[in-house]
Amino acid sequence: xxxxxxxxxxxxxxxxxxxxxxxxxxxxxxxxxxxxxxxxxxxxxxxxxxxxxxxxxxxxxxxxxxxxxxxxxxxxxxxxxxxxxxxxxxxxxxxxxxxxxxxxxxxxxxxxxxxxxxxxxxxxxxxxxxxxxxxxxxxxxxxxxxxxxxxxxxxxxxxxxxxxxxxxxxxxxxxxxxxxxxxxxxxxxxxxxxxxxxxxxxxxxxxxxxxxxxxxxxxxxxxxxxxxxxxxxxxxxxxxxxxxxxxxxxxxxxxxxxxxxxxxxxxxxxxxxxxxxxxxxxxxxxxxxxxxxxxxxxxxxxxxxxxxxxxxxxxxxxxxxxxxxxxxxx
Amino acid sequence: xxxxxxxxxxxxxxxxxxxxxxxxxxxxxxxxxxxxxxxxxxxxxxxxxxxxxxxxxxxxxxxxxxxxxxxxxxxxx
Ligand SMILES: CC(C)(COP(=O)(O)OP(=O)(O)OC[C@H]1O[C@@H](n2cnc3c(N)ncnc32)[C@H](O)[C@@H]1OP(=O)(O)O)[C@@H](O)C(=O)NCCC(=O)NCCS
Numbered sequence: 001x002x003x004x005x006x007x008x009x010x011x012x013x014x015x016x017x018x019x020x021x022x023x024x025x026x027x028x029x030x031x032x033x034x035x036x037x038x039x040x041x042x043x044x045x046x047x048x049x050x051x052x053x054x055x056x057x058x059x060x061x062x063x064x065x066x067x068x069x070x071x072x073x074x075x076x077x078x079x080x081x082x083x084x085x086x087x088x089x090x091x092x093x094x095x096x097x098x099x100x101x102x103x104x105x106x107x108x109x110x111x112x113x114x115x116x117x118x119x120x121x122x123x124x125x126x127x128x129x130x131x132x133x134x135x136x137x138x139x140x141x142x143x144x145x146x147x148x149x150x151x152x153x154x155x156x157x158x159x160x161x162x163x164x165x166x167x168x169x170x171x172x173x174x175x176x177x178x179x180x181x182x183x184x185x186x187x188x189x190x191x192x193x194x195x196x197x198x199x200x201x202x203x204x205x206x207x208x209x210x211x212x213x214x215x216x217x218x219x220x221x222x223x224x225x226x227x228x229x230x231x232x233x234x235x236x237x238x239x240x241x242x243x244x245x246x247x248x249x250x251x252x253x254x255x256x257x258x259x260x261x262x263x264x265x266x267x268x269x270x271x272x273x274x275x276x277x278x279x280x281x282x283x284x285x286x287x288x289x290x291x292x293x294x295x296x297x298x299x300x301x302x303x304x305x306x307x308x309x310x311x312x313x314x315x316x317x318x319x320x321x322x323x324x325x326x327x328x329x330x
Numbered sequence: 331x332x333x334x335x336x337x338x339x340x341x342x343x344x345x346x347x348x349x350x351x352x353x354x355x356x357x358x359x360x361x362x363x364x365x366x367x368x369x370x371x372x373x374x375x376x377x378x379x380x381x382x383x384x385x386x387x388x389x390x391x392x393x394x395x396x397x398x399x400x401x402x403x404x405x406x407x
Binding site: 038039223224226227230231262266270 | 365366367370371373374378386
């Protein structure tokens with residue numbers, strides 16, 4: 001417990017214009033609208049253009065989040081970006097966004113935690129705020145996984161879309177009802193092999209062979225992860241509720257990672273939360289990895305579903321393997 | 331409720347099939363129209379109901395209603 005409380009001041013999001021439907025995918029690989037809908041709940045997803053990179057999407061989401069908050073640009077004192085598909089291996093996407101926002105003399109860094117990235121980044125941001133080291137932090141989750149997708153692999157290419165979501169996290173004033181109640185992040189590196197981008201790093205530097213073998217694209221053994229996704233999101237959510245003496249009945253909205261509607265339904269079932277209290281937008285965006293949670297929250301706030309004072313449970317799961325949850329009063 | 335009755339109840343709930351269809355030799359995928367994710371969801375429901383962990387490598391040992399009942403009886407008995 002620190003000296004201060006942190007709160008979500010505002011959210012923003014952005015998705016590229018171009019839409020790819022299940023019918024479009026039927027023309028690209030051996031799949032069907034029916035298979036994709038019944039196995040994943042996805043109907044369409046947004047795809048970045050050749051010119052659009054992670055920082056372009058995240059910049060739009062960041063501006064929207066800052067403009068929606070009462071915070072001035074120059075009051076931001078830290079930028080944290082969660083991504084596994086940043087503009088470059090280095091410099092970090094956070095530094096590129098700092099430049100685009102015209103901000104100087106503040107730290108900026110990326111966090112790599114796959115689809116759990118936004119939860120990780122918020123957990124880190126919360127520590128900075130609670131111990132007084134920062135007052136207003138820009139946190140963004142951004143992914144352009146379609147740029148590292150193997151478009152011949154039906155097992156993965158139907159699943160992903162591109163988007164960004166961002167928030168401004170601020171020190172809560174004593175009079176604020178909004179605050180982050182608790183958060184918890186976790187990892188199990190021993191199961192990392194089920195979800196990897198194998199080449200391009202120092203293990204397998206880029207070469208003609210790695211390109212020919214499609215090793216720069218997302219490799220996933222989805223059926224090995226499904227059960228784990230449900231169990232670990234349940235476990236961390238349950239622990240957060242228990243250690244704060246809350247129950248599923250106290251939650252106004254669950255905002256889960258949008259990797260698969262079947263995972264979301266199984267999680268809601270296990271948590272005994274009615275599905276109408278779960279924010280779902282997977283049909284429109286597919287799996288946008290670290291962007292799913294802030295994107296879903298932003299949409300729900302703008303649709304006036306999520307309101308100030310609501311109790312939110314954010315939970316995610318992804319490459320690493322990693323998982324984590326956040327309990328907050330918005 | 332005994333193991334058999336609980337398994338039948340779970341299969342009915344999860345797969346939306348009639349009780350009469352849930353015979354021991356009924357194969358979840360071929361006869362009860364489960365998809366690949368339904369079978370994982372069934373295993374998770376068994377785990378929750380009976381408070382045990384069914385490792386991934388055992389998933390294939392539960393292809394029919396009878397196999398599931400026998401497996402669970404073996405683990406719990
Ligand atoms: C990816 C996922 C939807 C796949 O569903 P699944 O039922 O596990 O699928 P499987 O890999 O077992 O494949 C089942 C069959 O469907 C086929 N299939 C896979 N993708 C397909 C597609 N797009 N269209 C048609 N058939 C497809 C497979 O080839 C396989 O066929 P076979 O039985 O003839 O070999 C699911 O496993 C999942 O959502 N996993 C979790 C993903 C996740 O949470 N990731 C972490 C966060 S990013």
